Amino acid sequence: MIDPIYALTIALMATVTYTTRIGGYILLRNRTISDRMKAVMECAPGCVLITVIAPDFVTGRPADLVALVITLLAATRLPILPTVVISIAAAGLLRQILG
Numbered sequence: 001m002i003d004p005i006y007a008l009t010i011a012l013m014a015t016v017t018y019t020t021r022i023g024g025y026i027l028l029r030n031r032t033i034s035d036r037m038k039a040v041m042e043c044a045p046g047c048v049l050i051t052v053i054a055p056d057f058v059t060g061r062p063a064d065l066v067a068l069v070i071t072l073l074a075a076t077r078l079p080i081l082p083t084v085v086i087s088i089a090a091a092g093l094l095r096q097i098l099g
Contacts, residue, residue, distance in 0.1 A: 063094035 024041065033041075056064065071087035078086070 061098075063098040064091065066098070067091040067094050 067087060067090040070090040071083065074083045074086045
């Protein structure tokens with residue numbers, strides 16, 4: 001049997017996640033959004049992801065720092081899918097080589 005506090009925590013986390021996903025639609029449903037605002041809103045998920053990932057790169061591990069540089073270079077020149085593949089491969093290989 002699952003502990004009630006864990007079930008409550010999971011339910012609240014799911015509720016908050018769902019609320020943030022639909023919040024923009026609810027708050028902006030009757031407004032006309034400019035192209036600039038659309039661009040900002042499209043970037044927001046990536047910004048949130050970076051805040052989750054970024055602390056891992058300040059650990060000082062050389063492999064992760066080099067992989068971050070490779071990922072940044074790939075992101076400036078390639079679409080998202082090749083960038084993700086390159087970044088995963090770079091991180092994996094560099095962790096094997098540099099530790």
